[in-house]
Amino acid sequence: MQLEDYVVSNSTRSKTEMLLQKSLDTAIKFKSENQVRKSTQDASTLYGLIVNELNTNPIELDQVLAEFCENILPDCTNFGSPNFMGFPDAGNSIAALCGSLLSEFLQQNLINQSFCAPSATFVEIAVIKWLREALGFETPKIESVWDVGGLITPSGTFSNTVAMMLARESKIPGTLKNGIQTPKKLKIVVPKGINHYSVKAAQRWLGCGENYVEVPVIDFRYDLEKLQQIVTEEKENIMAVIAYAGDSRTMSIENLSAVADVVRKIDSNIWLHADACHGFCLGFSPNLRHKIQGIEKFDSVATDPHKAMLLPYTISGLIVRDPNKLLSITTESDLIMKENFAFGQVIPFVGSKPWVSLKLWFMMKNFGKEGLKELVESRHRNAVRFSELLLERPCFRLVNNVDYNSVVFVYTEGTTSLDECNRVNQIIHNTVLNEGMYHIHQFSIPGPGWFKEDETLYPLRYMSGNPLVTEHHMTDMLDRIEALGRAALNA
Known part of the structure; x- marks a missing residue:
């Protein structure tokens, strides 16, 4: 050999x-190809x-x-198929795929700038700057990594975990060095029934334990009166309040400005974190940006370009309102050069740092501001149209109001109980997956009380970001789901 x-x-x-x-x-x-599998x-x-x-x-x-x-x-699974309508992660931007291929070949390591990633480092800084601008954050003059105000990370879960680390250090400075002494003071506040698993997992990974408070929701958003009551009662022990700019089920956008105002009025030192892994991209549209108004009041924001911008897996960005806050989680080692633009000083959990930001740079340069605007707005139009097609069919009921690109629905025709409704919709979902032609998502969610109070529904969800999806694809999938629903009801 x-x-x-x-x-x-x-x-x-x-x-x-x-x-x-x-x-x-x-x-x-x-x-x-059109077939999902x-x-x-x-x-x-x-x-x-x-x-x-x-x-x-x-x-x-x-x-x-x-x-x-x-x-x-x-x-x-072909996430780029127009028949894949369960998630928006199409990963089919030509520019992003070119960037991804090049980053693998060029093998730049962003742990250090001067010799590991001389130009690549500034590509990363550029895309973080563009994400900050989309969210409405000010961008200071950048003279070092400490001025950038963000990190490119492997995933939204990673970004949320780093945000919780920042919240912990803000609540009890020096915990990174001294360890956790009083975990009861490190609670997080989350909306009940719709929170993403990652922030609770982050609490455990960071040694804070299962230390959270769930607040009731109304229409998949915080009940603001309950939020005010709970934060007032627990303020001494709260390190962070989490809000969703698009929860991972219904994509309902939180009343971000109101949440920030409620919390800040009670205690201005509580860390505010927005999980905007899906909804951040609304900032690219002047017509839809109002939906995330107030996000600029939050201390940190998680974004997932691979969910929202047609990028292949994986890339996330954690944006921090005050860039200096990243100093609290500094990494020091003689293997990381103490130079102005060495990202290895500022990102936790990572040694060698791949150049995943290149695919985002390629995509954003290729689309430009006008292209990004159209991508976001067409995605919203498609979801609204899908909800209209559903309402034309009496066999379906909508669970959510369409805020962005998620339409949650159930097949209800002929069902007389919650158990029967859930059984039918679970059969539909399993059959669709096993057939391999389409993809639709399913999860559990607090129901609207159609059958009984405090019900748990297992609905179906359309959620697409793929520009290839047309009304024809939507109609064909609904025809199949309707036929499967009738068959399941009689099974």
Whole structure:
């Protein structure tokens, strides 16, 4: 085995180009197909097919690619299909895919700037600046990483966790160094029934324990009177209040300005964090930005461009209102250069830092402000139209008002109890997934009281960000769901 034959070089350039072209052709063909999954084999079958002994001798790369195409690719989910209408994570921006490919090849490490990522560091700073501007935050003169006011992270869960770390250090300065002495003073406040698991998980990961207070909601937003009451009672022990600029189920946008005003009036030192992993992009639209009015009052905001901007997985951005707050979680090591633009000083949990921001830079430059505006507004128009199509069919009922791009609904025709309604909708969902042509999402959610008080519904959800989705795709999927509902009711 000649090792030099297995790496990119001048001598292997032709072979590399040929194999990469085959891989690229495979990927583009996959992205361009309408079916969500060609094969729906169960987990045990896939385990037996894929998890086996490693071969002893080398295998030619074209054979490896052929094995991948035969055994693995058919069961991959095509998030870019126009029939995938359960999540907006289409990942099909041509510009973003180019940026993603280039970042993998160029292999810049943003832990240090001067020799690891000389120009890449400033690409990262640029996209953080653009995200800050979309949210309405001021951007100070940037002379070091401490002025940037944000971090590019691997995921929304990561961003939310760092935000909770900042909240902890704000509540009890020096905890990073001294450890947690009084966990009871590190509570977080979340809306009941719609909060994302990540902030509660972050509490545990950061050593704060399961230390949270749930506030009742009205129409998937805080009951402001209850919020005021609870924060007043618990203010000495609260480190953060969490609000959702698009909760992960109904995409309802919190009354951000009112929440901030309620909390600040009681205690201006409580950290305000907005999980805007979906809703941040409303800031790109002058016509829809009012929906996130007040987000600029929050101390930190989590954003997920891979959810909202057609980027391949994964990329998130944590934006911090006061850039100096990031000093409280500084990392010091002789392996991280104490230079002005070394991101390794400021991001926790990460050593080598990949250049994931390049795909966002490519996409934002490619779309420009006008293109981003149209992307956001077309997504909203599609969701409104889907809700209208639902209301034309008496067999369905809407669960939420459409704030952005999520439409939550249930098949109810002929159902006479909560259990029956949930059973029918769960059968619909499972059948749709097993068929592989469409994708629609399902979860549990506090119901509106159609069958009984304090009910838990298992609805279906349309939520798409893919520009390829048309009314034709929506109608065809609704036809299939309606037929499955009738069949499930009689099963």
